[in-house]
Structure formats: structure tokens, C-alpha cells
Amino acid sequence: MSIEVRIPAPLRKVTNGADKVNVEAGNLAAVIEALNDAYPGIKDRLCDESGALRNFVNVYINGEDIRFLDGLDTLTKSGDEISIVPAVAGGY
């Protein structure tokens, strides 16, 4: 088992069209590194120069917004489902 990451449409050019990618990693920062190893450049899309998640990127682990958890330090384990969702500036 591994972690399943759901990729939003604007990132699928980087993932050669894949809408789901499986990785193994112990926390969210490591998940992003693993994604970037598989698809170089994806980290730049998700994170700014300081390595923090960009303003308009939302990430959910098993449906929970990571800002309610420990952000990029949130621990991850096999079987987790991660969604990357662009902020809909702004939902009504």
C-alpha cells in the first residue's frame, strides 16, 4: 500500500496527464519531494521560493484541510488519500 495523491487538472500537464499518483513518504513535505522526484518541477508549482505552500494551494489529507493539522509537517502513512485542490478564489 502507498499514499494516493489526487492531482488537479492544472497540474496534469506536469504529471503527463495522470490524475492520481502513488508515493511513499512519512510526512507531507516528503510527499511533495517524492512527487517532484517522479515529476520534476511539480514542487515549484506547489511551493514558493521559501518552500512554503503557495497562497492558493489547498491540500487535504483524508478530507481534512492540512491547515487544521500540522501543515507540511503533518504525518502521512500508507493508505492515506491526499487531494491537492486549487483555491477557488473565492467560493460563494
Place this chain on the structure above:
Amino acid sequence: MPYIKCLYCRECGREYPVSPEHVCEFCFGPLEVGYDYEAIKKVISKDKIQNGPLSIWRYEDLLPVARDAGIDMGTGFTPLVKADNLGKILGLNNLYIKNDSTNPTFSFKDRVVSVATNKALEFGFDTLACASTGNLAGSVSAHGAKAKMDTKVFFPSDLEQGKILGAAIYGATLVAVDGTYDEVNRLCSELADNHKWAFVNVNMRPFYSEGSKTLGYEVAEQLGWRAPDRCIVPAASGSLFTKIWKGLNEFHDLGLLESVNTIMDLAQPEGCSPIVDAFDQDTYHVKPVRPDTIAKSLAIGNPADGFYALKTIAETKGNAVRVPEPEVAECMKLLAETEGIFTETAGGVVISALRSLAKRGIISTDEVVVAFVTGNGLKTLEVIEDAADPVFTDPDYKSFQAALDVWNKRNL
């Protein structure tokens, strides 16, 4: 005629073709409509606008789609009422209520949905959809019916009856999601990636949100081509707030207003005030909250336009006001009793914020103040259930006199 040129990223400036997309591929910033303002400047005039239809389509030159591209439900050009009774209580001589609860489905959402629906038809979509805190569901359902589109509206299952029935009547497919609005929104974002549906506030968002600018245009036109000194606006995502400001500035840039020095004040209920929290903490990073408010139309815990709303407040030296929950219904009554306007909870939030700013002396007596009442009270009847206290009487003269005496004593 529309003068839309492109979409562009509000963060990094990259340009995109006009298409049903809302996110920059490079930085995830939101896409915004780009116009050919030079061309607009040549054709637009006060006369031309004044001779246009009595609806949002009088501002067609500044919208991203033509009226004739689709349907016209007669949205907009709603009353701007001088609120002298309420003004007197608050010590304000130039208080106005922009009463947008008189739109076809009784909220300002008809403005954004009118634009989004026409654009969806132009793009060739046959399904119209949305994630809603209530008012949007009704508006999308009505527009979908009129445009003969397949319509799907998603909302949190704990919505008020008036909002659910107010969407159901138009024959749309209702999807009641067991979760918060923010969860509904995330579901719809993922659905929009994989279905050819026009989600008005997801993939159609750049076009949709432009509809809110018309509130700024109208107020300025109705004041006699003058920007208000102050606007007080309810916020959920913060989009309406920023677009009113954008509308006023476009009018100024096009030479239709001499100056714009408007102070923009934003109002949220205590049970869901992430934008006010960020303002108080002097940061542009809005931390999401879990909403728990009776103002369900404003229950967005993760407001995506919060960042831009905070910028607008800073730019205009405005305020962000957190309204105590009990004041929401109280101020719905205050507005009804003084001005004869029955608004929903979002309007109660705005009137409470107005009162608080006036009481604290932040608003000066002669300022031209516009409070935006964006939805109709018949949709949120449950919050004022205790408002009715009739004189119960038998159908004869004597009984009535006796009953009235009892009632008067109780209500002294």
C-alpha cells in the same frame, strides 16, 4: 458589446485564452478577465448607460459576455433607498440601503449567475452547476430553467428550508452534502476537473465574479455619478466586497466618476469571521475556521478571496467588523421596523456592523454611506420565529378590546 481580451493570472500576470478555466497553471493564482479598456473608453458614456436597459446589462460594455449571448432575467438596477429613519437612530444624515433582495431570485447572486449563465451558453455547456451556501442554489436553478440547461446544485445539507425549496421549485437536481460549505466546494472543484459542467463559481468563476461589479456601478450611478464615501458589505468568500471596489475604480478610470475615495468596510458574523480574524491579527494569511453561525449564507470558513479583501480594506483604510451572533436577527428586525426592508441574515450582519461603526464614531454624520442588503428575509424565516406575537381574539368587538388591553400591558 463586450470587450474581453484574455484571462490573466492575478498573481503572476501570465495570460490565458478566454476559456472555462479559473486557475493559473504555474502559480495556482486565480484568473481574472482582461478587457480592452482603450476600446471601452471610446464607446462608453453616462448617456449610453442611462439609455440602456434597466438591468445589469446597461453595463454590458464592462462585462465579459453579451446580454444576447443567452438569457435576460431582468436582474439588477435594484432600489437605492435613502434610509432616513434608520439614519436618524444612528446619527447619520446620508445613509442609503442598496436593496438587492429585489432581484429575480431575491439575492445579489442573480448578478453573478446572469453573467456566468450567458458565458456558459456561449461556451456551449449544457449543464449548469454550483457549490452554494444557499442563495446561489436558487439563482442557478432559476437561470438553468430559463436557459433550458440541465442543472445541479450542491449545498450543505443543514441549509434553511427557504433556500432548499427556493432552489427545488425550479426543477434542478439538488445535491445535499453532509458537510460544510468548504467541503461542498472542494467536492465541486474535483468534479469540475472531470466533468463538462459549467460550475458557475468554480470553472466559470472569472466570468461569474465580474457580475458583482455591477453593484458598484449602480450605486455610483444612482447617487448621481458619485462614489459613496463608505460601503459596508457582508463577506463570505470576500469576492463581492472586492468586486464592488473594482467597479467603482473602473468607473473612475473610464472618466465616469471624478474621484473615488470610498472607505470599504467588511462585515462577518462572529461564528464565521476568518477575514476579520486576519485583519485583527494584521496578517494577509487567512486561517480557515469551522463555521458555526446562523448567517448560513456567509458560512465560508476558507474564504479564497480573503487575501484580496484584506488588501482592499488596507487600500481604502476600511474596517473589518465581527458581528455578535445575537445581533444578526435583532438587526434584521431593526431594518424591517425602520425602513420596511425585510432582509435575510446577511443583511442583519451588515446592519449590525453599520450600527457598531456609527456608535463608535467611526462614521461621521454627513458621510454618504451605503449598506449593502444582499438577500431577502423570507428565505431565513427560522431565525426570527419568535418575532410574531399576535393579539389573539375572538371575532367580536368586545373580545378584541379586551385582548388588545392584555396585549398592550404585556408589551409596555
